[in-house]
Each structure stands twice: as C-alpha cells, then as structure tokens.
Amino acid sequence: MTDTTLDASGATCGCKVGRVADRYGLVGLDDELVSYWTDRTDERYSTRDLAEHVNQRVLESALDDAGLQYKDGEVENTYRLLTSDDVSSGTRVQTRKELERDGIDVEDVQGDFVSHQTVYNHLTNCLEASLESPSDEERLERSRDKLGALRNRTAAVTEDTVDQLQRSDVLDIGEFNVLVTVSVTCEDCKQQYTIRDLLDQGGCDCQSTTE
Numbered sequence: 001m002t003d004t005t006l007d008a009s010g011a012t013c014g015c016k017v018g019r020v021a022d023r024y025g026l027v028g029l030d031d032e033l034v035s036y037w038t039d040r041t042d043e044r045y046s047t048r049d050l051a052e053h054v055n056q057r058v059l060e061s062a063l064d065d066a067g068l069q070y071k072d073g074e075v076e077n078t079y080r081l082l083t084s085d086d087v088s089s090g091t092r093v094q095t096r097k098e099l100e101r102d103g104i105d106v107e108d109v110q111g112d113f114v115s116h117q118t119v120y121n122h123l124t125n126c127l128e129a130s131l132e133s134p135s136d137e138e139r140l141e142r143s144r145d146k147l148g149a150l151r152n153r154t155a156a157v158t159e160d161t162v163d164q165l166q167r168s169d170v171l172d173i174g175e176f177n178v179l180v181t182v183s184v185t186c187e188d189c190k191q192q193y194t195i196r197d198l199l200d201q202g203g204c205d206c207q208s209t210t211e
C-alpha cells in the first residue's frame with residue numbers, strides 16, 4: 001500500500017479521490033473535475049456537485065463490475081436512494097438489499113464515496129487547480145440575487161408580522177401591500193439610488209470620469 005510509483009492507469013495522487021479513481025478505473029476523472037469546477041457558465045459544479053459526480057461514477061463502475069444492466073438515469077437514482085436525506089430509511093434499506101442481492105458490497109462502495117471537502121483538497125492540492133476570480137458582471141449578478149432574496153424575505157416577514165398583529169386585533173389595517181426598497185446615498189453628491197438602480201448602472205453619476 002506504500003507503492004507510490006505511477007501505474008499504468010495513471011493515478012496522479014495518493015489521496016482518497018486518486019485511490020478511488022484508480023480502484024474503479026475512472027478514466028478521465030481528473031479532467032472532468034477540473035473542467036466542471038472551473039467552468040465559467042451557470043453550469044459550473046460546486047464541490048458538492050463534484051463529489052456527487054465522483055460517487056455516481058464509483059457506483060456506476062460497481063454496477064458494471066457486477067454485470068448489471070441499468071437504464072439512463074438509474075445510477076443517479078440509485079445514488080439518491082442510497083444517500084439522500086429525503087429518502088425514507090425503509091426505501092434505503094430496500095435499495096441496499098437489492099444491490100446486495102445483485103452481488104454488490106454496498107458497505108464497501110459507500111465507504112469509497114468521497115466528501116466535497118476531499119474533492120476540494122484533491123482539486124487544489126493534488127491537481128493544483130484554482131478558480132479564477134469571478135468577472136465583474138458575475139459578481140454584480142450574484143449580488144443582485146443575494147439582495148433580491150433578502151428583500152423578498154424582509155417583505156414576507158413584514159407581511160406575516162402585520163398579518164398576525166391584525167388577526168389579534170393589535171393593529172387595524174385594510175388589505176395591505178408590503179414594498180421593500182433599499183436605497184443607497186452617495187455622500188459625495190447626495191444622490192440617492194435604489195440598490196437595484198445602483199447595481200444596474202454600476203456606480204454613482206458623480207464618479208464617472210470617462211464615458
């Protein structure tokens with residue numbers, strides 16, 4: 001187990017991801033991990049998505065080794081049945097039983113599943129991959145999403161609160177609407193913007209030197 005020389009399958013490292021890729025013959029896994037992780041579109045995988053991807057390939061390979069036939073989507077579904085919190089323990093036990101009947105050592109296979117932290121370490125330490133910092137537009141987009149969600153939450157909580165007070169006769173109001181507006185004032189020129197406008201236009205008018 002201490003042999004660290006590269007073998008024919010091209011294991012790149014001795015971490016759990018490398019060992020698992022080696023054991024199950026997961027060809028091209030490292031390339032997949034790096035490209036899915038560093039993808040700059042919405043399709044980009046989080047390390048959680050990547051761990052799931054690795055584990056599904058492990059499961060797929062175990063099914064292959066046992067000579068099982070499976071349809072499109074069946075590996076993903078089996079993985080979900082084995083691991084998801086949304087699945088009842090009865091269903092999980094049933095799934096394990098079926099796999100074991102088909103000659104798969106589920107305990108063993110699950111022991112080879114990797115965590116998102118392990119994948120992250122493999123990417124950054126073993127493969128020396130790094131995420132490019134997001135573009136300005138991506139950062140604005142993410143901020144918009146984050147603040148939009150916060151605004152919706154504030155509106156929902158406000159509505160609930162007014163509703164409750166009204167129902168217990170502490171507050172009198174007719175039908176009502178809640179509108180949450182967050183504004184930002186530039187102290188240089190005292191101009192006020194809604195946060196949405198400010199993000200959309202990318203700064204205060206007074207700061208734009210060139211156009």
Ligand SMILES: [Zn+2]
Nearest residue numbers: 013015122126
């Ligand atoms: Zn590694």
Ligand SMILES: [Zn+2]
Nearest residue numbers: 186189204206
């Ligand atoms: Zn200004």
